[in-house]
Amino acid sequence: MANLDKYLTIEDLMKAARRRVPKMFFDYADSGAWTESTYRENSSDFEKIKLRQRVAVNLENRNLATTMMGQPVSMxxxxxxxxxxxxQSADGEIKAARAAEKFGIPFTLxxxxxxxxxxVAENTTKPFWFxxxxMRDKPFIERLIDRAKAAKCPVxxxxxxxxxxxxxxxxxxxGLRAPPPITPRFLFEIATKPAWTFGMLGTKRRTFRNIAGHVTEAVNLASLSKWTATQFDLTLNWKDIAWIKKRFGGPVVVKGILDAEDARLAV
Ligand SMILES: Cc1cc2nc3c(=O)[nH]c(=O)nc-3n(C[C@H](O)[C@H](O)[C@H](O)COP(=O)(O)O)c2cc1C
Known part of the structure; x- marks a missing residue:
């Protein structure tokens, strides 16, 4: 486990990731679509938020603990x-889920x-969100929801x-892929990023394991990519949320709403 004390800022972590992770995966995390203007705004919009600072109040017992979706959280x-x-790192989702568990906040897979x-369920002790x-393949979605329920995902x-x-x-x-194609450029990356390479050699988890083995059309990597590329359901609408909610039977967070009108429709 890396000693985090030497990383004082997010920029320090980014610099370390750039050194450690093959370019195709670092760039995947550090980029946006087209001109990347909304990606930049993700940071610049937050910079505009200023917190009101009050003085002469008792700061001794300040506490960020609260509840989220009915679950106690440390912040x-x-x-x-x-x-x-x-x-990004071998078994990254398991590592992130364990870190969240230790810190007392939810992890979303x-x-x-x-x-x-x-x-993730086998390697953690607290429930995580899914x-x-x-996707267009509704039986697959139903099975996925059932698998999340079986793993006791609360949200x-x-x-x-x-x-x-x-x-x-x-x-x-x-040429982003998981796992990456073995090209001369990627062999160079493997040689120059030994910590990442050894990590990856030490795990069997190197492809999209929520899908691989759970869809008959996706038997190998080529068919898995082809299946995924055609699967995002363009007809997704508010009525779909109703059956998804019913199938899951627990709280559903609707993510990706950008317009106030849509927020009203979601409730
Ligand atoms: C590299 C990367 C991968 C992401 N993958 C997913 C994903 O699989 N599912 C999803 O709902 N959102 C995904 N997101 C969106 C994030 O969950 C989040 O909504 C977004 O990054 C905005 O939050 P932020 O400002 O804290 O980055 C991804 C974002 C990034 C940067």
Whole structure:
């Protein structure tokens, strides 16, 4: 386990990740679609928020602990679903879920994770949240919801804003894949990123394990990519939320709402 004391800022962590992780995966995490303007705004919008500072109040027992979705948390923050985390670091989703567990905040596992629902459940002791992408293959979605229930995930996070993928120039230029194709460029990466390489050699989790082995059309890597690329359901609408909610039977967080009107429709 890395000693985190030497990383004082997010920039320090980013620099370390750039050194450690193959370019195609670092760029995947550090980029946006098309001109990347909304990606930049993700940071710049937050910079505009200023906190009101009051003085002469008793600060002794300040406490960030609260509840989120009925669950006690040490602070009101959850780890968002991040696809392919297990490609940034071997078994990345398990590591992140364990860190969240230790810290007392929820971890959200992505549909497009490398470690499966079952992998994370077997390697953690507290329940984690599961994020669902709605695919055209409804029996697969039903099985996925049932698997999340079997793993005792208390909250389902339903992502609504990725039915059409934005064009991500860096990913196209880098030929992003999980696992990556063995090209001369990638062999160079393997040689120059030994910590990442040894980690990956030490795990069997190197592809999208929520999907691989759970869809008959996706028997190998080529068919898995083909299946996934055609699966995001363009007809996803508010009525779908109703059956998903019913099937899951617990709280559903609707994720990716960007317009106030849509927020009103979601409730
Ligand atoms: C590399 C990367 C992968 C992501 N993968 C997913 C995903 O699989 N599912 C999902 O719902 N959101 C995904 N997101 C979106 C995040 O969950 C989150 O909503 C977004 O990054 C905004 O939060 P932030 O400002 O804290 O980054 C991803 C974001 C990034 C940067």
């Amino acid at each position: 009101p923050v959850a780890i968002a679903p991040v696809g392919s985390t297990g490609m 992505s549909t497009m994770a490398i470690c499966s629902i079952e992998d 994020q669902l992408y709605v 389902l996070v339903l992502t609504m804003d990725l039915q059409i993928l934005g064009q991500r120039h860096k990913d196209i230029r880098n």
